[in-house]
Amino acid sequence: MGKAKIDAAFSKVLNQGDKAFVPYIMAGDGGLENLKEQILFLEEHGATVVELGIPFSDPVADGPVIQEAGIRSLASGTTLEAILTSLEGWKDTREIPIVLMTYINLIYSFGIEKFAERCKEVGVDGLIIPDLPLEEEELVTPALGKSGIALIRLVSPTSPPHRIEQIAKRSEGFLYAVTVKGTTGIRSEYEEGIEAYLQGLKGYAKVPVLAGFGVSSPEQVRTMSEYCDGVIVGSKIVDSLHQEDRETITALIAASKKSTAHLT
Numbered sequence: 361m362g363k364a365k366i367d368a369a370f371s372k373v374l375n376q377g378d379k380a381f382v383p384y385i386m387a388g389d390g391g392l393e394n395l396k397e398q399i400l401f402l403e404e405h406g407a408t409v410v411e412l413g414i415p416f417s418d419p420v421a422d423g424p425v426i427q428e429a430g431i432r433s434l435a436s437g438t439t440l441e442a443i444l445t446s447l448e449g450w451k452d453t454r455e456i457p458i459v460l461m462t463y464i465n466l467i468y469s470f471g472i473e474k475f476a477e478r479c480k481e482v483g484v485d486g487l488i489i490p491d492l493p494l495e496e497e498e499l500v501t502p503a504l505g506k507s508g509i510a511l512i513r514l515v516s517p518t519s520p521p522h523r524i525e526q527i528a529k530r531s532e533g534f535l536y537a538v539t540v541k542g543t544t545g546i547r548s549e550y551e552e553g554i555e556a557y558l559q560g561l562k563g564y565a566k567v568p569v570l571a572g573f574g575v576s577s578p579e580q581v582r583t584m585s586e587y588c589d590g591v592i593v594g595s596k597i598v599d600s601l602h603q604e605d606r607e608t609i610t611a612l613i614a615a616s617k618k619s620t621a622h623l624t
């Protein structure tokens with residue numbers, strides 16, 4: 361459970377020569393009653409860990425596709441407690457580790473200690489809290505440490521080097537390397553810099569380094585994975601689930617596997 365479960369999932373994938381693939385989905389988009397089927401689908405098709413977004417009224421770090429998914433989810437009545445209860449109901453059915461992506465406000469109003477305990481109970485293995493800066497981490501790290509839940513840190517190319525080093529050294533579960541400055545779609549201009557940036561992170565991090573933001577095609581999955589341990593794909597997965605286009609999802613996951621690495 362927890363951190364150890366995430367570590368084991370990455371070791372397994374990386375030891376067999378594949379790259380890690382972490383899909384992001386918004387809990388309750390398409391109805392919370394479908395969460396189990398959605399996650400088991402991702403597990404069955406070879407995802408390494410699922411990043412599960414909790415819908416929130418003020419999602420400052422989410423892009424437009426994810427924001428829309430959050431609005432749909434909230435409109436269908438999804439609550440944090442209902443998500444946790446759903447996860448608890450079938451925790452023995454899944455093997456894939458679950459990482460919740462949620463803002464600090466939600467955790468704070470739930471109660472930090474209570475939240476960490478509840479996460480452990482329902483089989484949540486890690487947390488991503490995008491609006492929790494390094495300086496404020498102490499707010500949650502004692503409770504998470506006690507429950508064995510990994511705190512996944514994010515770094516971005518705009519973080520100053522000493523800060524990147526500090527964050528990377530503390531990383532647990534995996535290090536989330538944001539690969540774009542600002543908006544997506546200008547990847548080719550960054551390619552050279554990105555390679556050095558990701559390889560630099562690998563030098564500091566004690567856990568796998570995964571690249572996220574703007575990865576939306578099998579080709580990008582392969583290219584980005586060359587420089588690190590794998591990728592996180594959000595908007596494209598959320599959009600494909602919403603469009604009921606499961607083939608796009610399986611093709612993205614397949615691109616992280618060694619056996620398809622030669623295909624274009």
Ligand SMILES: O=P(O)(O)OC[C@@H](O)[C@@H](O)c1c[nH]c2ccccc12
Binds near residue numbers: 411422490572596
């Ligand atoms: O959507 P993209 O470009 O594929 O990037 C993943 C990202 O959306 C997902 O990990 C995420 C959703 N909300 C976030 C908030 C902060 C950081 C990351 C996220």
